[in-house]
Each structure stands twice: as structure tokens, then as C-alpha cells.
Amino acid sequence: MRHVLCSVVFCLLAGTATAGADLAISTFNSVCFKAGQTATVARERMQQIAGAPLPFTLTFWDKTLEPAPGTPGLIERRCEVLFDGAHTAAAIEALRVQMATPPVFGFAVDLPETHKPLPGTALIEGRELLRGRVAVVHVGMRGDQTFMAVDRLPAGWEAM
Secondary structure: OHHHHHHHHHHHHHHHHHHHHHHHHHHHHHHOOOOOOOHHHHHHHHHHHHOOOOOOEEEEEEOOOOOOOOOOOOOOEEEEEEEEOOOHHHHHHHHHHHHHOOOOOOEEEOOOOOOOOOOOEEEEEEEEOHHHOEEEEEEEEEOOEEEEEEEEEOOOHHHO
């Protein structure tokens, strides 16, 4: 009986972890592709979906809207979520659906020289956007956590 109970507890914990990952992934896709957000607005939108405090780590800035000291020079905007567990396959699948949903999130281009695959990378892809901007979508693992990120580079980044 004890073995069965432990299996049930494990199953409940595994189900909770998957639900947490699904929430992080869907929240990322719902908020991170929206333009015109400050860090406060992005956090508030995510909290409306996922609750407060957020059940994942959020990194967000948009230098076109507010100062972001200590951030990489050529990245004008970043939205990233980091959550527990190995969920890269689910994250990539959901990200691909999101990028193909109208309005389509640009089209694939060579990876800008500002980015490179890091240890744990499951997906990294450059996307050409409107007005000469380029975005980089990135999914991978950091230790025992999955991350999803989208960075936006300004128009003319190659000349900077």
C-alpha cells in the first residue's frame, strides 16, 4: 500500500509541475509578443493570467520605453520566463504555434551575430520583423529549469 501511495503522490507532483510549465508557456506566449509594454505592464498582464506572485521568474525590459541599465547594448527589448523542470519540447511546440498565429511573428532569418546557442539550447532562431527589426527566440535549459526568451534588436543593429 505504501508503494502505491508514493506513486500517487509522485503522479500528483508531476501533474502539478506540468501544469506550472503549461501556465508559464501560455503566459509567455500571451504577453511577450505584445509591443509597447513597460516592465510594469508586462508583469501586471502576466499576473492577471498566472497570479501573483508569478510562479516563474520574469525578466523584461524595453529600452524604447524606459531606461534599462546593465542590459546588453544591442538588445532593445527582452521578455523571458524561467520555470522549473525540463519542458523544452512543449515550449518549442507552443512557441511555433504562437509565431504562426496571425499576425505572424516575422519570418526565419540567419541568427544575428549578437546571439549564439548556449549550453542547454533547444531552439534559437532569428526572425525578421517589420521596420528593419530582428528578433531572436530562444528556448533551452539552465540547470533544472526551462527558459523561453524573445529579444528584439533595433533597426540598423548591424551598423551599431
